[in-house]
Amino acid sequence: xxxxxxxxxxxxxxxxxxxxxxxxxxxxxxxxxxxxxxxxxxxxxxxxxxxxxxxxxxxxxxxxxxxxxxxxxxxxxxxxxxxxxxxxxxxxxxxxxxxxxxxxxxxxxxxxxxxxxxxxxxxxxxxxxxxxxxxxxxxxxxxxxxxxxxxxxxxxxxxxxxxxxxxxxxxxxxxxxxxxxxxxxxxxxxxxxxxxxxxxxxxxxxxxxxxxxxxxxxxxxxxxxxxxxxxxxxxxxxxxxxxxxxxxxxxxxxxxxxxxxxxxxxxxxxxxxxxxxxxxxxxxxxxxxxxxxxxxxxxxxxxxxxxxxxxxxxxxxxxxxxxxxxxxxxxxxxxxxxxxxxxxxxxxxxxxxxxxxxxxxxxxxxxxxxxxxxxxxxxxxxxxxxxxxxxxxxxxxxxx
Amino acid sequence: xxxxxxxxxxxxxxxxxxxxxxxxxxxxxxxxxxxxxxxxxxxxxxxxxxxxxxxxxxxxxxxxxxxxxxxxxxxxxxxxxxxxxxxxxxxxxxxxxxxxxxxxxxxxxxxxxxxxxxxxxxxxxxxxxxxxxxxxxxxxxxxxxxxxxxxxxxxxxxxxxxxxxxxxxxxxxxxxxxxxxxxxxxxxxxxxxxxxxxxxxxxxxxxxxxxxxxxxxxxxxxxxxxxxxxxxxxxxxxxxxxxxxxxxxxxxxxxxxxxxxxxxxxxxxxxxxxxxxxxxxxxxxxxxxxxxxxxxxxxxxxxxxxxxxxxxxxxxxxxxxxxxxxxxxxxxxxxxxxxxxxxxxxxxxxxxxxxxxxxxxxxxxxxxxxxxxxxxxxxxxxxxxxxxxx
Numbered sequence: 001x002x003x004x005x006x007x008x009x010x011x012x013x014x015x016x017x018x019x020x021x022x023x024x025x026x027x028x029x030x031x032x033x034x035x036x037x038x039x040x041x042x043x044x045x046x047x048x049x050x051x052x053x054x055x056x057x058x059x060x061x062x063x064x065x066x067x068x069x070x071x072x073x074x075x076x077x078x079x080x081x082x083x084x085x086x087x088x089x090x091x092x093x094x095x096x097x098x099x100x101x102x103x104x105x106x107x108x109x110x111x112x113x114x115x116x117x118x119x120x121x122x123x124x125x126x127x128x129x130x131x132x133x134x135x136x137x138x139x140x141x142x143x144x145x146x147x148x149x150x151x152x153x154x155x156x157x158x159x160x161x162x163x164x165x166x167x168x169x170x171x172x173x174x175x176x177x178x179x180x181x182x183x184x185x186x187x188x189x190x191x192x193x194x195x196x197x198x199x200x201x202x203x204x205x206x207x208x209x210x211x212x213x214x215x216x217x218x219x220x221x222x223x224x225x226x227x228x229x230x231x232x233x234x235x236x237x238x239x240x241x242x243x244x245x246x247x248x249x250x251x252x253x254x255x256x257x258x259x260x261x262x263x264x265x266x267x268x269x270x271x272x273x274x275x276x277x278x279x280x281x282x283x284x285x286x287x288x289x290x291x292x293x294x295x296x297x298x299x300x301x302x303x304x305x306x307x308x309x310x311x312x313x314x315x316x317x318x319x320x321x322x323x324x325x326x327x328x329x330x331x332x333x334x335x336x337x338x339x340x341x342x343x344x345x346x347x348x349x350x351x352x353x354x355x356x357x358x359x360x361x362x363x364x365x366x367x368x369x370x371x372x373x374x375x376x377x378x379x380x381x382x383x384x385x386x387x388x389x390x391x392x393x394x395x396x397x398x399x400x
Numbered sequence: 401x402x403x404x405x406x407x408x409x410x411x412x413x414x415x416x417x418x419x420x421x422x423x424x425x426x427x428x429x430x431x432x433x434x435x436x437x438x439x440x441x442x443x444x445x446x447x448x449x450x451x452x453x454x455x456x457x458x459x460x461x462x463x464x465x466x467x468x469x470x471x472x473x474x475x476x477x478x479x480x481x482x483x484x485x486x487x488x489x490x491x492x493x494x495x496x497x498x499x500x501x502x503x504x505x506x507x508x509x510x511x512x513x514x515x516x517x518x519x520x521x522x523x524x525x526x527x528x529x530x531x532x533x534x535x536x537x538x539x540x541x542x543x544x545x546x547x548x549x550x551x552x553x554x555x556x557x558x559x560x561x562x563x564x565x566x567x568x569x570x571x572x573x574x575x576x577x578x579x580x581x582x583x584x585x586x587x588x589x590x591x592x593x594x595x596x597x598x599x600x601x602x603x604x605x606x607x608x609x610x611x612x613x614x615x616x617x618x619x620x621x622x623x624x625x626x627x628x629x630x631x632x633x634x635x636x637x638x639x640x641x642x643x644x645x646x647x648x649x650x651x652x653x654x655x656x657x658x659x660x661x662x663x664x665x666x667x668x669x670x671x672x673x674x675x676x677x678x679x680x681x682x683x684x685x686x687x688x689x690x691x692x693x694x695x696x697x698x699x700x701x702x703x704x705x706x707x708x709x710x711x712x713x714x715x716x717x718x719x720x721x722x723x724x725x726x727x728x729x730x731x732x733x734x735x736x737x738x739x740x741x742x743x744x745x746x747x748x749x750x751x752x753x754x755x756x757x758x759x760x761x762x763x764x765x766x767x768x769x770x771x772x773x774x775x776x777x778x779x780x781x782x783x784x785x786x787x788x789x790x
Contacts, residue, residue: 043587043591043597044597045597045598045705047597048596178760199453201453201454202750202755202758203755203758204750204755204758204759204760205758205760206758206759206760207760208759208760209703210697210701210703210708210711211476211700211701213472213475213476213743213746214469214472214742214743214744214745214746214747214759214762215746215747215758215759217465217468217469217472217746217747217748218465218747218750218751220468220623220624221454221461221464221465221618221623222453222454222621223621223623234598234703234705237703238701238702238703241702245608245610245628246610246624246626247610247612247624247626262598265598265600266598266600266702266703268603269603
């Protein structure tokens, strides 16, 4: 029931927003107005990360939008709130493609939302760069419109399992959140863990957000060396905390969905006790990227807070869209390019120097080389989340 | 009429006896059931599958895990029972289901948690002695109760009283509307004031400590058996609330008035009972209990958000119907049975089905039992078709 109201409200809000935007555009703009949409969870329990993806994109538009402005374009960001909900994401996507001024979309944070929404972008030929969705299916459908600036779960899960094996983990209990993303990565983890000779005591999915007592019974009884959670921090952190409260002393491991300072806020000391907490991610803390120092500074100055993970990827995704539009417009001698031209221009980009790496896309939209990290939680204080230490960094190409 | 000043000891002891009986009864029945199942499945593929991974027989595994499962089941069962009382009180008096009760629960949780977060920012919580920690928690409970109680009375006055003469479906729809409205009001207020969706119960006092009752050997390892301090607080607080409510309804003049209004509103008003006041009072009591349950829930499960009331509310409503809606004892029984059933199913389902159907399917059992009860005993386990309610 609440989800229905939510999506209804957001639909109305989105409708209102588009109306205002289009009225505004009609009244104030002479010609050459371009919009780039963004979709991420701006409200709801994953908003901490979602809002910063939008802010990253906003900052990019401000800082690298100049060449387009010089060509006489007025570029605006149209942010949409997908609430980490597939239904809302698809409804927004339909609104986005129906606005002819929108030439590209920076979206999403959740693979489960991105996969159905990108069907809409694909059918309308609208270019899409994702700042953070990692399920292989995002790109393996082979859509020309869909790209991402991060790695994939079929690699990330393997990186996680290899790391656990290197730490001498012998048995593991795997829990996931039943979303395309969480279950996907948990399955890749499980497959690799079994190959590495780990004993998988259990593989359970759950939508529970508060009471993990029942789920933890078989975990505590098996006392595995590692508890792996495939999913996002509002669930994962509560699960880890309750497991510690029940006396589990082994290692916790999760994925890039765990990477938010809210995880430390929820679980606190439980993450440091016992054998500690690790997470694999495709997005290192902004400080590990050589090019991101200025970004962190500017972000702090503008929003008065440290960027959450994926904010820098939001920046890069936006910068790539802007670059592609610029090149497509140049090829047309300053005219507004079509969506198809922008789509082609993104794939044509070679060695784009972003703040989180140098990007070229392969034939299905994966970056030709992606970075994977394993991080160790270092402090129970959410203010120090950015200081989590990187224990492993790998540069890997997407699987064929 | 006996002098009401005399304390009615019987009414004080009776509900506690009932709670004990229900807890032991449902624990006993479910444990027996699970053990029989384990013994049957022990020699089959299920037993071998478990032996392969845990190195113990299915029967041993089940037996060793049982005590912890019973404790966990009781804790959540008491939370459900405390919320279910709010549904059942209102139904008993007005024969209408107050679907906004889950949001009244959520408001209680938010007020309590926000108060504690504010105290945490001033540094008071961190430096608090054990006694002060309990004092702050009590304060949070009382504030949560006050806010939820006031809200429940307001909701009744604004959204239900004007519809009292209308068809039965009308106030029900109004209640669902209020429920949505309150969810979004909480979201809006939190969004405007804190800008955050998740609110986290601060860690203080000794509430997170776990009292170890022992370790049970299981194959190569041992399984700890224990209960956290906060679970004990939840159970104690719920028992006190339930006993207090029972006393209020069954052994005081005010309770007599509530029962009279529940039985026959028109006649009660002819006897000089202010019906509107009694109905407001009923909502106030339901709200107070709901608010306290909200703070206890936040204490136990740490994280709350504006939609936190939805599932516990739904479960508690189910518990009320299961026990016989309108019947106080029934709500207790329903809550405990539901909590137990859910925890048993969640803990053993994965093992008994070799991981094919894990704890994610635990609610199937709770709701299947509900359907069976409604088919074969529509008035609920303790409900009666006629006679006194509330």
